[in-house]
Amino acid sequence: xxxxxxxxxxxxVFLVMLVLxxxxxxxxxxxxxxxxxxxxxxPNSD
Amino acid sequence: MSGPPRSFLCTWPLRSDTSRSCSFPSPSACIANxxxxxxxxxxxxxxxxxxxxxxxxxxxxxxxxxxxxxxGADGPTTIxxxxxxxxxxxxxxxxxxxxxxxxxxxxxxxxxxxxxxxNERRIVMRQLRPVSRLERIVFPIVGxxxxxxxxxxxxxxxxxxxxxNLFRESGVVERLVSTSQTELMNIxxxxxGLSVGATLNAETFLRPQVLMVxxxxxxxxxxxxxxxxLLAKFMNLFLKDKxxxxxxxxxxxxxxxxxxxxxxxxxxxxxxxxxxAHAMGPNxxxxxxxxxxxxxxxxxxx
Numbered sequence: 001x002x003x004x005x006x007x008x009x010x011x012x013v014f015l016v017m018l019v020l021x022x023x024x025x026x027x028x029x030x031x032x033x034x035x036x037x038x039x040x041x042x043p044n045s046d
Numbered sequence: 047m048s049g050p051p052r053s054f055l056c057t058w059p060l061r062s063d064t065s066r067s068c069s070f071p072s073p074s075a076c077i078a079n080x081x082x083x084x085x086x087x088x089x090x091x092x093x094x095x096x097x098x099x100x101x102x103x104x105x106x107x108x109x110x111x112x113x114x115x116x117x118g119a120d121g122p123t124t125i126x127x128x129x130x131x132x133x134x135x136x137x138x139x140x141x142x143x144x145x146x147x148x149x150x151x152x153x154x155x156x157x158x159x160x161x162x163x164x165n166e167r168r169i170v171m172r173q174l175r176p177v178s179r180l181e182r183i184v185f186p187i188v189g190x191x192x193x194x195x196x197x198x199x200x201x202x203x204x205x206x207x208x209x210x211n212l213f214r215e216s217g218v219v220e221r222l223v224s225t226s227q228t229e230l231m232n233i234x235x236x237x238x239g240l241s242v243g244a245t246l247n248a249e250t251f252l253r254p255q256v257l258m259v260x261x262x263x264x265x266x267x268x269x270x271x272x273x274x275x276l277l278a279k280f281m282n283l284f285l286k287d288k289x290x291x292x293x294x295x296x297x298x299x300x301x302x303x304x305x306x307x308x309x310x311x312x313x314x315x316x317x318x319x320x321x322x323a324h325a326m327g328p329n330x331x332x333x334x335x336x337x338x339x340x341x342x343x344x345x346x347x348x
Contacts, residue, residue: 001346002098002101002107004346005097005107005111005343005346006097008346009090009343010091012338012339012342013087013090013338014084014087016087016192016193016196016197016334016335016338017083017086017087017334017335017338019192020080020083020334021080021081021083021084023188023189023192024076024077024080024083024185024188024189025080027181027185027188028077028080031178031181031184035180
């Protein structure tokens, strides 16, 4: 039980943070592309 | 015990508009530099070491987990775990967590100085890119989905933290933001303070184990600071744009005190160093990491 908590704790935290990092990077990339397309489609919107 | 998640809801809206004077980290630092999310995980390794140490000193596993989570420097999570896993040490862990959070400027600097060279403390980090409002709105939604799917037991803490962030960043529910940071916050603090205080009767508090809890809490804080800094140094071995290893110490959530300590130490080493915005990333990651670890503890030991 002790070692399952230790291993699950360490791997769990790092895994979640890695997946979250990936999700943040992907969403930033998608949002950046959508905003760039929006600016291209409506150049005078600002 | 739904008070701790509710207090999480209230803490994020407390953030003021400028990162210079923020009382809770903006997600902007994490979004602009996602690498810093790992530093929040690095600091949690100290919690695991403390968990092992507490168990070796004779505490049962649920009590050891409740004591170790003090190192996460997150009051609501400490109370939540204590209430769920080990009510007999709840009072002591809550007092220790909040006391040491106030002592962050005393506990962290010696550890940070010990583990970094002056040249490392002088590293100037590149300015963070501006983050759009849409990215700041998407972050809590994506974060909640990812974390709740991977560690469902941390959902009460994570969802409350993120909904508080969503209130703030959406900019369309000013009344809810205002209520969260004033009336609701005060109500939660009063109820939480009184209910935790009610567990501190003489029979449970005036025992030698309580001194051990305080000692282990201090060790947990120091270890979490150390593991955060060491992970930052390890990451520097592979990174082209070096990060200042001091920001690893902000992985012990303690919002926003540890980020301020990091900033102060960085500017002492190099007057041109402005680390506050960079340290906010690990600071927020530390809050998330502690909630995730709490979820792991709950799902195995609960």
